[in-house]
Amino acid sequence: MGYIRAVCISEKKGTGKKNVGEAVFIEDEGLKGDAHAGKWHRQVSLLSKEAVEAFKKRGASVEDGDFGENLLVEGFELKNLPVGTIFSCNGVVLELTQIGKECHSHCAIHEAVGDCIMPREGVFAKVLKGGTIHVGDEIRIIGETHRxxxxxxxxxxxxxxxxxxxxxxxxxxxxxxxxxxxxxxxxxxxxxxxxxxxxxxxxxxxxxxxxxxxxxxxxxxxxxxxxxxxxxxxxxxxxxxxxxxxxxxxxxxxxxxxxxxxxxxxxxxxxxxxxxxxxxxxxxxxxxxxxxxxxxxxxxxxxxxxxxxxxxxxx
Incomplete structure (x- = not known):
């Protein structure tokens, strides 16, 4: 069991996101109004709050969403979960589709904070069932698909x-x-x-x-x-x-x-x-x-x- 500590959106790819407190998740699309929404497998990005806290201990000052995460989640070491993990949060159902990502060049996030942990710590998901997620909502792992x-x-x-x-x-x-x-x-x-x-x-x-x-x-x-x-x-x-x-x-x-x-x-x-x-x-x-x-x-x-x-x- 984990908890949502930030719900973040950005209108442009490659930039940090802003914590908006809650967002509508659209089935097979992503977060309403977010630049990364679309018919692909990385509709939602998730990052562990624990990973961000560890980064802060290195002396960096970062805000929620600075690494481009849509959901900041406390309670899970996300990068260690298998692809196919199914999450449920306030009726929204997400399927984990990718762990980490290749970073071809330093993005605006890297330029702003000196590093970007999303490529090595972040995970990505598709929206299987839509709804609304708020800060403070409980998020659970409810199963795993074999895809x-x-x-x-x-x-x-x-x-x-x-x-x-x-x-x-x-x-x-x-x-x-x-x-x-x-x-x-x-x-x-x-x-x-x-x-x-x-x-x-x-x-x-x-x-x-x-x-x-x-x-x-x-x-x-x-x-x-x-x-x-x-x-x-x-x-x-x-x-x-x-x-x-x-x-x-x-x-x-x-x-x-x-x-x-x-x-x-x-x-x-x-x-x-x-x-x-x-x-x-x-x-x-x-x-x-x-x-x-x-x-x-x-x-x-x-x-x-x-x-x-x-x-x-x-x-």
């Missing part, structure tokens, strides 16, 4: 230049989030091998997603280099997934034999190349998604005895 973190990477010169709408990437997100998957990063890169490699490495090593799904760049064109980039960043090969998708797609169209898609493992992240067309993406995911659970659980270290696999209830 796999996914990065979606669209590979397309034209989409990267803004000349063609990316239809396949958003479709992947729509399809996987109907299941046990949560998209935490979605981006578009051109058909350039080095750029693709850098994007895959970032998702696997820094964002630390469980699964990367790419779309595009798997054909015979000279610019189709997604499989080469995927193999270049691989630690281990996992060819059966790509082979199974090709075999299944071959029952729909013989042109499936022309796919050069790869599937590999980098660290604890599985990377799977998907086709570029939305129709083929849907067909591939309908086939492969229900069969990935066990492999992802093994990668995450949650299964050691394959013969005694216990399926999660929500599946």
């Amino acid at each position: 796999y973190r996914v990065g979606v990477l669209t590979v397309s010169d034209r989409s990267a230049r803004g000349e063609r709408e990316d239809l396949a990437g958003p479709l992947i997100r729509e399809l996987v989030e109907k299941d046990s998957y949560l998209v935490v990063d979605q981006s578009i890169v051109p058909d350039d091998q080095k750029t693709i490699e850098e994007a895959l490495i970032r998702l696997a090593d820094q964002v630390k997603v469980d699964l990367i799904l790419t779309t595009g760049g798997t054909g015979f064109s000279v610019r189709d280099v997604t499989p080469e980039a995927t193999m270049a960043v691989a630690g281990r090969n996992a060819p059966g997934i790509a082979e199974a998708i090709r075999a299944y797609s071959g029952t729909i169209t013989p042109r499936a034999m022309l796919s050069r898609a790869a599937s590999v493992i980098r660290g604890r992240t599985l990377i799977v190349n998907l086709p570029g067309s939305p129709k083929a993406v849907r067909e591939s995911l309908d086939f492969v998604l229900p069969n990935l659970y066990h492999g992802l659980d093994v990668l995450k270290g949650e299964v050691t005895d394959c013969g005694s696999k216990v399926h999660h209830l929500h599946r």
Whole structure:
């Protein structure tokens, strides 16, 4: 059990927030009037009051919201909670989606106070059920979901230049989030091998997603280099997934034999190349998604005895 010690909002990203005492939380959106609200996985930022107090003991003078937190929470060491933790506060339900974040440059917060603890101490959540939270409200942990973190990477010169709408990437997100998957990063890169490699490495090593799904760049064109980039960043090969998708797609169209898609493992992240067309993406995911659970659980270290696999209830 914990307590809300500040409810903070800012109208501009990268700046400190101000404690407003209470705020309306909108389902799958975030705090009403806050710059970080939107259809993504970091709708609400939370920071432990204990972490702020420890920072103050170093001689810094900071106010509630200075680190960009929406909710200052007392009673939980938030960074030690697992992704998927469910909080309930005055009827509002939040799901923890990310622990910490990458900081590319010193923001206004860092410039003002000399450091920013949010990247290493803060956590982020989605709003599952809306309502109003006030300072002093009790916040409880009511459960935990088992969701796999996914990065979606669209590979397309034209989409990267803004000349063609990316239809396949958003479709992947729509399809996987109907299941046990949560998209935490979605981006578009051109058909350039080095750029693709850098994007895959970032998702696997820094964002630390469980699964990367790419779309595009798997054909015979000279610019189709997604499989080469995927193999270049691989630690281990996992060819059966790509082979199974090709075999299944071959029952729909013989042109499936022309796919050069790869599937590999980098660290604890599985990377799977998907086709570029939305129709083929849907067909591939309908086939492969229900069969990935066990492999992802093994990668995450949650299964050691394959013969005694216990399926999660929500599946």
